[in-house]
Amino acid sequence: MKCLRCGYCCISLDVVIVDDPEKGPRQSNLSIKETGVPCKHLRGEKCGEISCAVHDKPWYSETPCFQHTQLPECSKAPCRMGSYIMSDKGSEVRQRIEAKLKGAH
Ligand code: SF4
């Protein structure tokens, strides 16, 4: 699945994240980003242009976030949720996401 960087998952889901990027994914350095709270590693304020500050770390492939977007049987298909959010029908959701992102900075 190809993530369209709408930001929905990194705000709306409970996710286990690496707390301090310098320490990597060891057990004592994991925390839960709670539902509705923008992840502290999230960067950007516009749906479609969101990025993750730890995405390029050598250990990123060991994280639950990496696994979330790896469905080998359809790895090139665009995310269906993201496609909806980025469409005309998703404008209200986009506004809500972007309001949360602005409040997080
Ligand atoms: S670590 Fe990155 S991909 Fe995972 S929730 Fe945070 S911003 Fe999103």
Ligand code: SF4
């Ligand atoms: S809903 Fe899809 S496009 Fe949006 S952040 Fe999640 S995986 Fe990416």
